[in-house]
Amino acid sequence: MASDLVKAVNDSDFEAEVMKNNLPVLVDFWAEWCGPCRALTPTVEALAKDYNGKLAVYKMNVDENQTTPIQFGIRSIPTLILFKGGQKVDQVIGAIPRSALEEMVKKGL
Numbered sequence: 001m002a003s004d005l006v007k008a009v010n011d012s013d014f015e016a017e018v019m020k021n022n023l024p025v026l027v028d029f030w031a032e033w034c035g036p037c038r039a040l041t042p043t044v045e046a047l048a049k050d051y052n053g054k055l056a057v058y059k060m061n062v063d064e065n066q067t068t069p070i071q072f073g074i075r076s077i078p079t080l081i082l083f084k085g086g087q088k089v090d091q092v093i094g095a096i097p098r099s100a101l102e103e104m105v106k107k108g109l
Helices: 014-019 035-050 067-071 098-108
Strands: 006-008 025-030 056-061 079-084 087-093
Touching: 006 035, 014 025, 014 056, 025 035, 025 098, 035 056, 035 098, 079 098, 087 098
Parallel strands: 006 056, 025 056
Antiparallel strands: 025 079, 079 087
């Protein structure tokens, strides 16, 4: 479910890809069976395209990766977390509108 601009991340490469990234990073915690997650995918991909070069965007499948979601207290999906400099900046839960997601992204730019 990843694309050219939205890359898949897993427990083993989360530290290198997200926490040590020089760009702000948006991580979409999702699962294949989650309808709201799938509904949010076009919005996440559009943001990745619009902020290409300014924002790194990753998706983490919570069914395939358990360590990282537990570490960040993910209890429901979709959950999107914005990281900057290895720190959590903001978090939203649910299929929120693009405008709300964009406001969150701007906090990290």
